């Protein structure tokens with residue numbers, strides 16, 4: 081049984097080095113994309129502080145559909161280009177939103193969310209989903225969090241079979 085080890089590092093570089101190491105260990109020996117996404121959502125939610133939601137949306141027939149997550153129940157379908165998630169998928173660029181209430185088109189799944197980080201998941205130059213993190217704190221996510229989550233997303237893609 082894998083247990084998420086608490087990471088207390090104040091230095092984000094050390095924090096994400098340790099989290100990446102745990103992630104590689106957690107996903108080792110398993111290539112199922114849903115199982116790996118479920119474990120990754122749980123590891124992130126239980127180690128990264130000040131989150132109220134962590135999970136996946138996967139692109140199905142041009143729409144993002146809810147995948148494994150931790151947190152409150154969430155919107156199931158998000159059209160490409162809609163909200164922060166749809167924007168990340170369409171632009172293929174990470175979206176780091178300091179104040180979701182000021183983001184035009186933000187989709188409020190949990191009214192507690194104040195800031196959001198969404199990383200597109202890419203394979204062979206094609207987007208196939210997003211990794212979405214929400215925080216109840218405004219401006220929770222910094223450039224180091226973006227870099228750290230982009231690194232974790234790449235570990236997930238490399239460790240998992242295509243959906």
Ligand code: SME
Nearest residue numbers: 154163164165186187189
């Ligand atoms: N806020 C997101 C929707 C997903 S939930 O945060 C889980 C958005 O605007 O795309």
